[in-house]
Amino acid sequence: MNYFFAFIVQAFKEATKSRFSFFVNMLGKIIFFIINFYLWQAIFGYDGREVINGLRMEETINYMLFISIMNGIVHTHIHGKVMMDVKEGTIATKLLKPLDYGLQHLAINLGKSSFVAFSEIIPSIIIAAIFFNFRLYGLFYFLISVASFFFSLMLNFFIDLNVSLVNFKFIDTYHAVGFIKNVFKNIFSGEFFPLNFFPQVFQGIFKFLPTTYMIYTPVMIYLGKLSATDIILSFIIQSGFILFFYSIYKFFYGRLTRSFEGVGV
Amino acid sequence: MSLIMEYIKIKIKDYFSYRFTLFLFLVMDIFWIFFSVFPFLIIYSATNGFPNWSIYELFFFTITGFFTASLIYTFAITPGFDIPEKVKDGTFDLILLKPVNIFYHIFVQSLNFKNFFPDFFLYLIILIILYPIIGITFSWISLLYFLLIILISCLIFLGISGIFIAVSCFIPHLDEVVELFFSFRDMNSKPIDIYKNKIIITLLTFIFPFALWNYYPASILMGKIDTQVLPSLVITAAAFLAIGFFSVKHGLKHYKSAGG
Amino acid sequence: MHNNIIEVRGVSKSFKKFKRGDSLLDSLKSLFYREFETVAALKNVNFEVKKGEILGYLGPNGAGKSTMIKIMCGIIEPDSGTITALNLIPSKDREKYVKDIGAVFGQKSSLWPDLPAIDTFRLNKEIYKISDKDYKKRLDELVNLLEVKEIIKSPVRNLSFGERMKCEFIASLLHSPKILFLDEPTVGVDVVAKQNIRNFIKKINKESGVTVILTTHDVGDVESLCDRIIILDKGIHVYEGSIPLLKKKYLSYKELIVYFENETKNIKIPNCEVVESEPFKATLRVNISNTSMSQAIQNLMEKYKVEDIDIKEETIESIIGRIYKSGKK
Numbered sequence: 026m027n028y029f030f031a032f033i034v035q036a037f038k039e040a041t042k043s044r045f046s047f048f049v050n051m052l053g054k055i056i057f058f059i060i061n062f063y064l065w066q067a068i069f070g071y072d073g074r075e076v077i078n079g080l081r082m083e084e085t086i087n088y089m090l091f092i093s094i095m096n097g098i099v100h101t102h103i104h105g106k107v108m109m110d111v112k113e114g115t116i117a118t119k120l121l122k123p124l125d126y127g128l129q130h131l132a133i134n135l136g137k138s139s140f141v142a143f144s145e146i147i148p149s150i151i152i153a154a155i156f157f158n159f160r161l162y163g164l165f166y167f168l169i170s171v172a173s174f175f176f177s178l179m180l181n182f183f184i185d186l187n188v189s190l191v192n193f194k195f196i197d198t199y200h201a202v203g204f205i206k207n208v209f210k211n212i213f214s215g216e217f218f219p220l221n222f223f224p225q226v227f228q229g230i231f232k233f234l235p236t237t238y239m240i241y242t243p244v245m246i247y248l249g250k251l252s253a254t255d256i257i258l259s260f261i262i263q264s265g266f267i268l269f270f271y272s273i274y275k276f277f278y279g280r281l282t283r284s285f286e287g288v289g290v
Numbered sequence: 291m292s293l294i295m296e297y298i299k300i301k302i303k304d305y306f307s308y309r310f311t312l313f314l315f316l317v318m319d320i321f322w323i324f325f326s327v328f329p330f331l332i333i334y335s336a337t338n339g340f341p342n343w344s345i346y347e348l349f350f351f352t353i354t355g356f357f358t359a360s361l362i363y364t365f366a367i368t369p370g371f372d373i374p375e376k377v378k379d380g381t382f383d384l385i386l387l388k389p390v391n392i393f394y395h396i397f398v399q400s401l402n403f404k405n406f407f408p409d410f411f412l413y414l415i416i417l418i419i420l421y422p423i424i425g426i427t428f429s430w431i432s433l434l435y436f437l438l439i440i441l442i443s444c445l446i447f448l449g450i451s452g453i454f455i456a457v458s459c460f461i462p463h464l465d466e467v468v469e470l471f472f473s474f475r476d477m478n479s480k481p482i483d484i485y486k487n488k489i490i491i492t493l494l495t496f497i498f499p500f501a502l503w504n505y506y507p508a509s510i511l512m513g514k515i516d517t518q519v520l521p522s523l524v525i526t527a528a529a530f531l532a533i534g535f536f537s538v539k540h541g542l543k544h545y546k547s548a549g550g
Numbered sequence: 551m552h553n554n555i556i557e558v559r560g561v562s563k564s565f566k567k568f569k570r571g572d573s574l575l576d577s578l579k580s581l582f583y584r585e586f587e588t589v590a591a592l593k594n595v596n597f598e599v600k601k602g603e604i605l606g607y608l609g610p611n612g613a614g615k616s617t618m619i620k621i622m623c624g625i626i627e628p629d630s631g632t633i634t635a636l637n638l639i640p641s642k643d644r645e646k647y648v649k650d651i652g653a654v655f656g657q658k659s660s661l662w663p664d665l666p667a668i669d670t671f672r673l674n675k676e677i678y679k680i681s682d683k684d685y686k687k688r689l690d691e692l693v694n695l696l697e698v699k700e701i702i703k704s705p706v707r708n709l710s711f712g713e714r715m716k717c718e719f720i721a722s723l724l725h726s727p728k729i730l731f732l733d734e735p736t737v738g739v740d741v742v743a744k745q746n747i748r749n750f751i752k753k754i755n756k757e758s759g760v761t762v763i764l765t766t767h768d769v770g771d772v773e774s775l776c777d778r779i780i781i782l783d784k785g786i787h788v789y790e791g792s793i794p795l796l797k798k799k800y801l802s803y804k805e806l807i808v809y810f811e812n813e814t815k816n817i818k819i820p821n822c823e824v825v826e827s828e829p830f831k832a833t834l835r836v837n838i839s840n841t842s843m844s845q846a847i848q849n850l851m852e853k854y855k856v857e858d859i860d861i862k863e864e865t866i867e868s869i870i871g872r873i874y875k876s877g878k879k
Contacts, residue, residue, distance in 0.1 A: 049466070049467050049470050050466070050470060052470075053473055056474065056477070056493075057477070059490060060490070063484070063485040063486070063490060064484060064485070067340070067484040067485065067486065068333065068337055068340070069337075071338050072337040072338045077336060077337055078336055204318050204321070204322070205317075205321045208321055208322060208325040209325070211325075212329060218332070218333065222332050222333060222336040222337075223332055223336075224332075224335055224336075293677060296673050296675075296676040297673070300662065300665065300669050303665060304662060304665055307665060308664070379658075380658060381658050383620065383655070383658065384653075384658060384660050386623075386624070386644065386648075387624075387625070387648050387651070387653050388648060388677050389645050389646070389648045389678065390645070390677055392644075392645075543627075545625075545626065546565060546626065547626050
């Protein structure tokens with residue numbers, strides 16, 4: 026366990042290295058706020074209705090703003106890293122460490138996400154509130170949704186980790202496979218727009234997709250749209266999916282590393 | 291000339307060194323097209339959509355963006371990714387050790403055919419198919435303006451590459467900055483005229499000019515905007531190229547060379 | 551002077567490094583405020599390199615060797631001082647200068663990893679504007695010398711380290727450079743390949759007169775290749791001269807490995823230190839600044855019944871290690 030936390034701390038420290046990118050990240054969030062603020066005003070304005078599929082314009086805008094505030098937490102940094110480890114052979118040194126390879130990367134991700142949470146959430150909420158009418162729908166809902174976002178991170182991570190295992194057999198296909206996974210995830214997680222906009226027939230299917238619990242569910246918690254039972258159920262489902270993808274990872278990881286040839290030195 | 295041809299040969303060979311690359315990229319492109327237009331379908335099914343744009347016009351707008359991107363990633367922006375990586379790990383030394391004009395060498399050695407095959411051809415075919423569906427009357431002049439704006443955007447992004455290269459000589463973590471810059475590309479996945487805010491439109495045209503990938507070429511071809519904007523785009527291209535050139539020149543003076 | 555291919559006069563170079571603390575708090579502080587320190591990599595360095603010589607440029611890690619090599623290659627400029635190579639200023643006349651130099655960096659590869667080395671060679675042919683005839687002749691020569699005919703058409707990622715290094719040498723020598731910079735070229739290479747590479751360097755130096763500047767931590771490279779060495783420590787030259795001169799100047803002891811006829815204990819010989827002792831064998835370190843070997847052996851033979859004696863000199867590695875530690879000139 027010590028090794029795990031050591032990795033987290035190390036990753037946190039590494040994330041503090043670049044001051045410049047920290048300030049640039051904040052600027053990026055502001056610009057995202059601007060774009061979504063005007064975009065949804067334009068769509069609602071052209072449509073004419075006050076409520077579209079259960080969400081008012083203000084709620085839709087706040088939905089998008091909150092995603093931008095929080096998505097630094099959910100973002101996984103494993104993208105391409107496993108591919109580089111395998112391609113360059115540095116995986117050999119990582120496999121020698123007394124911590125499961127996947128958990129090493131999870132710890133690194135948690136470290137980086139913790140830094141994001143620490144450094145970006147409060148300033149971006151303040152800016153969004155002052156300039157874009159962002160508001161909380163209750164401190165309780167906000168805090169629960171932050172917790173849900175950390176679960177989202179782990180869910181997102183283990184899905185990405187499983188996809189990364191492709192590299193052990195087919196190096197360089199990660200770009201294709203990872204790409205398809207990301208596009209699918211972006212749409213069906215609710216990152217592009219609330220899943221409410223999908224036709225009714227999709228709503229039933231979404232309950233069974235892990236992507237629903239990555240962005241859409243935590244943001245709905247923040248908006249106060251879920252009941253207490255639904256919130257508890259969402260955490261259980263997130264945990265279930267995390268365990269499920271972790272198990273798949275362990276199952277395939279053992280087989281793939283045994284047949285892995287490595288890169289000659 | 292022979293050097294650029296040799297680089298093109300070696301890069302295409304490198305691209306095809308993995309058998310399934312072309313097939314995989316084709317699959318990726320098809321998915322990318324589907325998932326790019328899919329949100330529009332959803333929004334149009336739930337709302338009235340975007341003002342002044344029909345669903346097919348939006349498809350054309352989207353594919354235009356991809357078409358332009360295939361050229362930009364092949365010829366213009368890759369130095370801005372590639373060279374900072376080399377600066378970071380010290381392998382830029384190997385470029386400085388070659389008796390080739392540094393600007394020319396940066397350009398040719400950064401040529402990237404991963405975004406040319408099959409993208410360029412796939413998107414060109416789709417544009418040709420969509421063209422009659424959106425009901426535009428063909429005009430050579432409009433086509434010329436369409437291609438001119440794409441060329442302008444390539445030149446602008448070549449200049450932006452230069453800025454990235456220069457900055458990488460001072461800042462070690464440029465990749466995060468580049469990633470952030472490119473996140474604005476997502477912002478341009480919708481036509482910029484829906485924002486109705488001059489500041490935003492200016493930003494997306496002249497500072498983070500991804501609107502030149504899709505909005506401007508598609509709109510000028512569809513007659514949604516007139517040619518008044520062209521002179522300012524030409525000036526913008528010249529400005530970015532000049533800034534890029536002088537930035538690289540200045541940045542290289544401060545190149546420290548990483549590692550042993 | 552006229553035979554000098556490189557002249558370095560008063561070259562200094564510093565780098566700014568920012569100080570980072572160890573703790574989490576220090577890391578967070580660094581977001582808003584950073585302290586910098588200036589580290590002098592080179593301090594007023596002066597030396598020449600003669601045409602056709604093999605110069606070893608040595609020093610402990612962080613001594614400034616790589617910085618000096620990069621300045622000599624024209625990759626970076628010195629903060630002060632002058633350097634001329636091939637009658638040019640490397641950093642200012644870069645394009646003209648690098649036509650006549652080659653470089654092999656042990657840690658950085660110039661080969662395309664997914665393609666055969668032959669593709670990199672063809673590219674270098676275009677970069678250096680080598681004619682078809684010269685290219686073929688030179689390539690055949692180098693491929694035969696290094697015995698790599700079978701491997702230059704295999705993807706580089708499938709080659710062993712030693713094979714890759716040989717291909718790197720070919721890539722750096724195709725254009726027949728006048729100066730060849732080798733930055734740790736045998737690091738990670740097996741013993742056999744190392745020997746092949748050393749023989750190759752000696753051969754091309756002899757046959758084509760190429761000046762070689764070699765940085766290495768491998769003393770074997772130094773002993774077998776270098777006409778002269780320069781030792782750098784903390785940006786300053788602490789030794790410059792040949793290997794025999796280095797031994798003459800710095801050799802402080804030799805060792806006698808003595809085999810006794812009878813079991814022998816408590817060995818005492820003037821100016822000798824017992825390093826190791828077994829019943830029938832002992833290793834004695836003779837301080838040659840206080841006595842001669844012949845005197846030490848005479849003293850030994852007078853006192854004990856000796857069956858056999860081997861003489862061992864202090865190794866170059868040990869001498870260089872002492873110089874690194876003391877910074878002595």
